[in-house]
Each structure stands twice: as C-alpha cells, then as structure tokens.
Amino acid sequence: MAPAIDIEGLTKDYKVGFWRPRPYRALDGLTLQVTPGEVFGFLGPNGAGKTTTLKLLLQLVFPTAGRAEILGRPVGDLEARRRIGYLPENPYFYDNLSAEELLQYFGSLFGYSSSDRRARASRLLDRVGLGAERRMQLRKYSKGMIQRVGIAQALLNDPEVLFLDEPMSGLDPLGRRDIRALILELRDRGTTVFFSSHILSDAEALCSRVAIVAGGRLATMGRLAEMAGYELRGWEVVVTGLGADAAARLAARGIRATAVSEGRYALELPKDARPESVVSDLAASGASLVSVAPLHTTLEEIFVQHVAKTSSARQGAL
Amino acid sequence: MSLRTIQHIALAVFRESVRDRVLYNLVGFALLVIGTSYLIGQISAGEDVKIIKDLGLAAMSIFGVFIAIFIGIGLVSKEVERRSIYSLIAKPVRRSELVAGKFAGLVLTIAINLAVMAAVWYGVLGLMALVEPESFKKAWEAPATDPRMLIAVYLIFVQLAVVVALATFFSTFAGPMLSAVFTFALYVAGHFSADLKHFDVVVGNSPVRYITGALYYLLPNMAMFDVKNAVVHGQPVPFGYVITATLYGATFSLALIVASVWIFSRRDFK
Numbered sequence: 001m002a003p004a005i006d007i008e009g010l011t012k013d014y015k016v017g018f019w020r021p022r023p024y025r026a027l028d029g030l031t032l033q034v035t036p037g038e039v040f041g042f043l044g045p046n047g048a049g050k051t052t053t054l055k056l057l058l059q060l061v062f063p064t065a066g067r068a069e070i071l072g073r074p075v076g077d078l079e080a081r082r083r084i085g086y087l088p089e090n091p092y093f094y095d096n097l098s099a100e101e102l103l104q105y106f107g108s109l110f111g112y113s114s115s116d117r118r119a120r121a122s123r124l125l126d127r128v129g130l131g132a133e134r135r136m137q138l139r140k141y142s143k144g145m146i147q148r149v150g151i152a153q154a155l156l157n158d159p160e161v162l163f164l165d166e167p168m169s170g171l172d173p174l175g176r177r178d179i180r181a182l183i184l185e186l187r188d189r190g191t192t193v194f195f196s197s198h199i200l201s202d203a204e205a206l207c208s209r210v211a212i213v214a215g216g217r218l219a220t221m222g223r224l225a226e227m228a229g230y231e232l233r234g235w236e237v238v239v240t241g242l243g244a245d246a247a248a249r250l251a252a253r254g255i256r257a258t259a260v261s262e263g264r265y266a267l268e269l270p271k272d273a274r275p276e277s278v279v280s281d282l283a284a285s286g287a288s289l290v291s292v293a294p295l296h297t298t299l300e301e302i303f304v305q306h307v308a309k310t311s312s313a314r315q316g317a318l
Numbered sequence: 319m320s321l322r323t324i325q326h327i328a329l330a331v332f333r334e335s336v337r338d339r340v341l342y343n344l345v346g347f348a349l350l351v352i353g354t355s356y357l358i359g360q361i362s363a364g365e366d367v368k369i370i371k372d373l374g375l376a377a378m379s380i381f382g383v384f385i386a387i388f389i390g391i392g393l394v395s396k397e398v399e400r401r402s403i404y405s406l407i408a409k410p411v412r413r414s415e416l417v418a419g420k421f422a423g424l425v426l427t428i429a430i431n432l433a434v435m436a437a438v439w440y441g442v443l444g445l446m447a448l449v450e451p452e453s454f455k456k457a458w459e460a461p462a463t464d465p466r467m468l469i470a471v472y473l474i475f476v477q478l479a480v481v482v483a484l485a486t487f488f489s490t491f492a493g494p495m496l497s498a499v500f501t502f503a504l505y506v507a508g509h510f511s512a513d514l515k516h517f518d519v520v521v522g523n524s525p526v527r528y529i530t531g532a533l534y535y536l537l538p539n540m541a542m543f544d545v546k547n548a549v550v551h552g553q554p555v556p557f558g559y560v561i562t563a564t565l566y567g568a569t570f571s572l573a574l575i576v577a578s579v580w581i582f583s584r585r586d587f588k
Contacts, residue, residue: 014588058408061586078410086408092400096337097330108326109409137337153405163408 002072004161004192005034005057009066012052026052028216029066034194034209036160039187041207042196045307049216050196051089054165057194058086070161082110085159089166089196091150095139099130099149102138103156110157124152129178143170151179162186164195168202180206200303212306219306227302235269238290239282246285250278264290323411324419331393331423336430340388345431348381352439367446371550374439375470378432379546382478383505386428390485391497393420394578398587399494407587414579421486421575428478436471469560470549476567477543481505483571483578484538490582508540538570 010030015021027049034040044050055061057068059076073080093102100121107117125134128148133141138149147170154162167183168176183193183206197203203210204224211221220227242265247257250267255278257265269275275292283289335341355373394417397403406416443463484504488497514534542563545555 014586055587058404060404060407061588062584078412081408081410084408086405088401088404090401091405092402093405094330094334094402096334101333105326105330106405106409109323109406109411111322111410150405 001036003033003069004036004038004071005032005040005194006069006072007032007053007057007066008068010053010056010063010068011065012049012056012061013064023064025216027056030213030218031066032211032218032221034192036192037187037190038208039183039193039195039206041203041210042194042213043198043200043203043210043303044196044213044219045198048213048307050198050213051165052216053213054086054088054163054194054196057163082157083160085154085157085162087147087150087154087162087164087167090169091146093138093146093149093153096137098135098137099125099141099152100134102149103153106153106156120156121152124155127155127182128152144172144175147171148175151182159191161192161194164193166197167195168197168199176202212303214307219309220302231296232271233295234271235273235275236291236293236295237267237269237275237278237282238264238292239267239287240264240290241287242282243285243287246282246287249281249285268295319412319415319418323415324422327411327416327419328423328426331420332426332430335389335424335427338389338392341385341427341431344381344385344388345434348377348435349438351377351381352435352442355442367443368550370439370442370446371467372546374435374442375467375474375546375550378435378439378471379474379477379544381435382428382432382474383481383502385431386424386478386481387485387498387501387505389427390424390482390501391489391494393424393486393489394582395489395492395494395497401587403587413583417486417490417575417579417582421482421571421578424482424486425479428482429475432471432475432478436468464549464552466552466555467549469555470545473543473545473560473563476564477540480538480540480543480567480571480574483574487574487578487581490578490585504537505540508538509544510541511537511539512541539566542566 008031010027011025012027013023013025016024030049030053042050042053052061056063057070057075068075070077070080071083097105103121103124104114104117107120112120122131122134125131128151130145130148130152133145138146141149147167151164151167154164164183167179171179180202183195186193187206193206195203195206207224209221209223210227212219238260240263242257247265250257255267255269255273257267260266267278269278279289279292352370352374355370355377358369358373394403397406407413440463447461447463481501485497485501488500492500511534514530514537545559547553548555
C-alpha cells in the first residue's frame with residue numbers, strides 16, 4: 001500500500017542573525033512513512049522540529065533538501081491539498097468574520113456550491129460544539145473556541161489526511177476529551193491523522209505509531225509496543241479487605257502493599273510474577289480484587305531517554 | 319490562476335474590511351470633514367462652493383490613502399504576523415491567487431467607500447445649489463454639482479489602487495509598520511516625481527542625473543492622478559488624459575502585483 005505521507009531526507013535550514021545571517025538547521029534529514037488510516041504521533045520537545053516538519057508538509061516553508069509526498073503527490077500540489085486538512089498550532093482567523101462565514105469562505109476555496117458550504121459549515125460547527133455561536137464574530141471567541149473553529153475548518157473537506165499541530169493546546173479537559181473522541185472517530189472512518197504533540201498521554205492513548213524527534217533529528221519511530229524500552233515492568237494489583245496475615249505473606253514473597261485509600265491497597269508485582277497465583281491467594285484470605293493492570297515503561301520515560309540520547313549526540317557532532 | 323478563487327478571496331477581504339473599526343473611523347471622519355465644509359463655506363463669502371469642492375476632494379484623497387495603507391498592510395503582513403495565513407495556504411489555493419484576491423478585495427472596498435464619500439459630497443453641494451441665492455450662483459465658475467468632477471473622483475480611485483498595490487507589495491516581505499511607512503513615503507515622494515525629471519537642469523553632475531532619472535521612472539507619478547484644481551474651476555480634463563492616467567495606474571499596479579506574487583511565492587512563513 002502506498003504511504004499516505006512519504007518523507008525522505010527532509011532538511012530545513014533557517015537563516016538566523018541580522019547582519020551576518022548564518023544557517024540554523026531546524027530539521028535534519030527526516031525520513032518516515034505514514035500508512036493510510038493510521039493515527040501517527042509526531043512527538044518531541046519544544047524546538048525539536050515538529051512544527052517545521054508540518055510547515056514543510058503544508059509548503060508554508062520550502063525545504064533546503066529532501067522531498068515529501070502526500071497521497072502520492074508532491075507537497076504543495078493543489079490536488080493533494082484538496083484532500084488534506086490542517087490545524088495550525090494556536091490558530092488565528094479573521095476577527096471580523098463569524099465562524100459560519102469563515103467556514104463558508106474556506107468552503108468556497110474548495111469549489112463547493114453555496115448550499116453545500118452552508119450544510120458543511122452548519123454540520124461541523126455543531127460537531128465541535130459551536131452551533132449556538134456560529135454567527136458571533138471571531139474576535140469575541142475564547143482561545144478554546146478558536147481551537148474548535150480551527151478543528152472545524154480542518155475537517156471541512158472530509159480530508160483523507162489530517163495534520164494537527166498541538167491539537168489539545170488551549171483546550172480544557174472536556175475539550176481534550178472531545179478531540180480525542182474525534183480523532184478516534186476519524187481513525188475508524190479511515191482518515192490518516194498526523195499529529196504533533198508534546199502531551200505524551202494523548203499520543204499514548206491515540207497513536208498506532210509514534211516518531212520522536214529531538215534537535216531536528218529523528219530519535220526513534222515505531223509501534224509503541226515494539227519500541228525499544230517500551231517493556232513490561234511488572235503488575236499492579238489493587239485489592240480491598242487485605243488482612244494483616246495476608247500482607248505478611250506477601251511481604252515474605254517480596255511484595256509490598258501500599259495503602260492507596262480507605263481500605264484499599266495497591267500491590268506492585270515484579271514482571272516475572274504470575275498475578276493469577278497472587279490473586280487466588282488473596283481471594284482465599286478474604287481480600288477482594290479491584291483491578292489488575294500491567295505496568296509498562298511510560299512513553300514519557302522512552303521520550304526522555306531518546307531525547308537525551310539524541311541531544312547529546314548532536315552536541316557531540318557540533 | 320483561477321478567477322473564481324480570486325473572486326472568493328476578494329469577497330472575503332471586502333467582508334472583513336467593511337467591518338474593520340479603522341475603516342469606520344476613517345470614513346466617518348472623512349464624511350465629517352465633507353459635512354463641515356458646508357459650515358466653512360458659509361463664512362467665506364462667494365468662495366463657499368469652491369471650498370466645499372476643494373475640501374471634499376482632498377478628504378476623499380487623504381482618507382482614501384489612509385484606508386488603503388492601514389487596511390492594505392493588513393492584507394498580507396498582518397496575516398503573516400498573526401499566522402492566519404497558515405490555514406489559508408493549506409487550502410487548494412495558489413499563492414498568486416491569494417495576492418491577486420487580496421488586492422482585488424481592497425480595491426473593491428476602496429471603490430465602495432469612495433462612492434459613499436462622493437455621494438455625501440454631492441449631497442452637500444446639491445444643498446448649496448438649493449439654498450444659495452441666484453446672485454451668488456452667477457459668480458460660480460462651474461455648477462455646484464458639476465458631473466465632470468466625477469473625473470477627479472475616478473482618478474483618485476486609480477491613484478488609491480496604486481497605493482493599495484504598493485501596500486500589498488511591501489507587505490509581502492516587510493512587517494505591518496515598515497509596510498505602512500514605505501507605502502506612505504512612496505505616496506508622498508510620488509507627488510514630486512515630476513520634479514525629478516527636470517533635475518538635470520538644476521544639477522549638472524551626471525551620476526545624480528542618472529539616479530534622479532531612474533527614480534523618476536521607478537517612483538509612481540502620483541501627481542498624474544491629481545486633476546482637482548481643473549475640475550473645481552470647471553476646466554475640462556481631456557478624455558485622452560484620463561485614459562493615459564488610467565493605463566499608467568493599471569500598468570504600475572500590475573507590475574507591483576506581479577513583483578508581489580514573485581516574492582510571496584518564494585517566501586517561507588516561519
């Protein structure tokens with residue numbers, strides 16, 4: 001299957017300094033492919049090259065070297081742009097237009113008829129929870145509302161590939177929950193979602209694959225479960241009604257019980273322990289099981305590990 | 319380039335511009351000046367209609383330039399600065415269509431505003447024609463609501479289109495403040511460009527002659543669009559002159575828009 005996004009050796013140098021401009025490499029030889037229909041997380045600390053990559057894919061900036069294709073067409077191709085959606089980081093629109101007018105304007109650029117534009121604008125504003133404020137001028141919108149308008153305009157053309165730059169930025173917990181649900185809904189409909197973020201829990205919850213960039217270079221990429229360092233660390237068993245005898249038996253096996261709330265204890269088992277046997281022992285001693293969960297290395301730990309490695313390698317190269 | 323896309327962008331610019339508070343303030347102030355010219359006319363016996371004509375045309379020209387500059391610089395540079403251009407560029411739009419659409423949208427805004435100002439101005443002059451005694455009217459060089467004055471209004475419009483093209487050109491590579499300063503500086507310098515042509519008579523130095531000669535052709539000749547004195551005094555403005563000034567304005571604007579497209583199409587939006 002041809003990749004939805006195909007990037008090869010993409011490099012971008014910016015000129016910095018006023019009197020004697022010198023090149024600053026914001027992105028260094030990025031190569032990656034995104035499969036159609038996957039939710040791909042593009043992660044990295046601030047200044048890692050995430051936004052530069054998105055700008056190169058949207059042709060907001062031109063590459064110094066390398067190439068990129070979207071849906072088999074070169075970046076910037078008008079036909080490809082008809083099939084993509086883009087939410088910039090901290091989007092900003094025209095103060096004096098209403099959300100409805102903005103979406104209708106953008107719809108006209110896709111060549112939709114006026115009735116189609118109206119229908120799309122109405123459906124999407126309802127979808128992002130702005131149906132009641134559709135005729136309000138955008139300068140009166142809050143940051144979170146502008147972010148929602150940004151999402152609506154990105155979905156205007158039912159894109160096959162959706163680029164989201166920090167989509168959760170400016171949203172409250174409810175807004176973030178809505179966007180997560182929306183991304184999963186789009187994934188189920190077969191939309192390819194490429195989103196950049198430094199909020200790792202979002203990537204962990206949504207992405208089938210992630211890439212981590214640091215210092216303009218790709219640090220690691222792959223399925224989270226297969227990623228180096230993403231391994232089973234142990235098990236967490238939560239129980240209630242844990243008696244003193246049972247706690248002592250567990251301690252003798254090297255398992256410590258930590259009180260987490262009134263009458264509730266969390267037990268951390270090593271990765272080679274069999275949680276079933278512990279659970280049956282506890283049940284026999286009168287304790288009740290609340291939950292059993294595997295403990296993985298968090299994405300945050302992988303992230304810190306790879307970012308530190310890439311940053312030190314880059315410093316060494318300099 | 320798709321004319322339909324340009325039309326959609328132009329209409330959006332128009333819709334956004336006509337709701338701009340800056341525009342309301344400028345047009346409001348211009349209408350106030352035109353309105354109060356009636357009162358000024360009252361205290362200058364015999365010269366009243368001429369004063370209203372002079373002040374009205376000057377107000378249309380000056381406030382039109384302010385509208386062209388303050389809203390014109392927002393077309394591209396503010397859009398880049400505020401990053402609203404990001405979502406727009408991701409749509410199936412060529413950068414050339416974007417520049418052309420923005421220019422066309424502001425020219426449309428200017429045309430409508432100029433029409434409103436001219437209508438109010440003619441209204442004030444019509445009122446004068448009604449209330450002034452016949453003995454006063456005999457001293458007038460031309461009728462109060464002389465339709466030939468529309469030629470001056472039309473040439474102000476052509477001049478403002480050149481100012482919009484200048485603002486668009488500068489805003490493709492400079493920030494809003496610098497764009498405003500550059501545009502206004504060229505607008506002012508353009509009124510004296512005819513003097514540069516005859517600079518060689520004053521200065522014998524040949525490098526200076528070449529530089530002033532080059533500047534004469536580079537700077538927009540804004541004085542070419544100024545026929546206010548002629549129409550106020552009821553003097554005819556030849557049709558050929560109007561055509562020449564229109565072609566000059568159109569060519570100058572087109573050259574600036576082509577240069578704007580060239581720069582804008584190569585620009586990185588950091």
